[in-house]
Amino acid sequence: MSHSDYQPCCPPFNASFWDEKTNVWQDKPFITDNVVQVLHIPLNIGRVIRRMWKRVTDAGAALPAEECLILAYDPSPWKSELLVAVAREVPGAKNVMLTGEFVSKVFEGPYCSVPKWLRTMEGYLAGVNKRARRYYVHFASCPKCARHYGKNYAVVFAQLVSENEADS
Numbered sequence: 562m563s564h565s566d567y568q569p570c571c572p573p574f575n576a577s578f579w580d581e582k583t584n585v586w587q588d589k590p591f592i593t594d595n596v597v598q599v600l601h602i603p604l605n606i607g608r609v610i611r612r613m614w615k616r617v618t619d620a621g622a623a624l625p626a627e628e629c630l631i632l633a634y635d636p637s638p639w640k641s642e643l644l645v646a647v648a649r650e651v652p653g654a655k656n657v658m659l660t661g662e663f664v665s666k667v668f669e670g671p672y673c674s675v676p677k678w679l680r681t682m683e684g685y686l687a688g689v690n691k692r693a694r695r696y697y698v699h700f701a702s703c704p705k706c707a708r709h710y711g712k713n714y715a716v717v718f719a720q721l722v723s724e725n726e727a728d729s
Contacts, residue, residue, distance in 0.1 A: 567709050571702035572626040579716045580667040581685075591632070591644040592654035600638045601675075613645050616654045622647040632697035632718065644697070648660065662721045664691065669714050672700075682717045693719035 594613050597604045610631065617623050624630075630646040650656050666685060668678045679696055690708055700707075700715035 567705065569702070569706045569709050571706035572629075573710065574670050574701035574712070574714045575627070576667040576714060578627075579665045582665050584661050584663045584665065585661060586661060588658040588660055590649065591622040591630075591657050591659060592651045593642055593644045593649055593657050594655065596633075596643055598635070598637075598639055600686050601641075602637055603641055606641075606643070609643060610645075613643065613654070613698075616651050617645060617647055620647075620649070620651040620654075622649045622651050624648050630699050632699050634695060634697050641725060659720075661694075661723065664689075664693075664719045664721060665716050667716050667718075669712055671713060675715070678715065678717050682719055686719055691719075692722045694722045695720045 565645075567727075579705075592613060594609050596606045596609050608722040624646055628646065630644075632644040632646075634642045634644070636642065644657065644659070647656075664686065666682055668681070669672065675698055678698075682696065683693070697720070699716040699717065699718065702710060708711040
């Protein structure tokens with residue numbers, strides 16, 4: 562199949578929707594699963610995403626394509642947690658809710674740039690007198706669609722330290 566015959570599975574990305582935005586989420590539903598990593602390099606991410614997506618679609622819990630979020634959180638070099646935003650609880654999946662204030666910033670480049678993006682995000686937050694409790698990264702498209710579109714966009718979400726946490 563030639564490059565021009567490729568039919569993207571990921572929608573075109575609208576960077577202005579997420580760049581330097583603040584979202585307050587109250588019990589925003591996601592399902593979560595783990596990815597095995599070696600020094601932050603994911604080994605089974607495709608299989609995990611396919612398994613999660615099947616559960617979401619079987620449950621009729623998929624959001625519209627433009628609202629699709631797959632967040633990655635790396636608590637260690639050996640494990641990543643993926644969170645897929647859903648419209649409702651998904652039977653048979655680990656359902657979680659995210660609550661808090663999230664600041665997002667859009668970046669473009671390869672996966673290996675994530676550490677640089679996190680440092681940039683820390684500086685951005687410091688400039689607005691905020692601190693992150695946790696970072697999540699959303700890649701706007703799969704690798705094939707990123708090649709098709711010619712851009713590999715990512716959104717870094719900083720879950721901010723709440724005022725209660727900042728005071729303690």
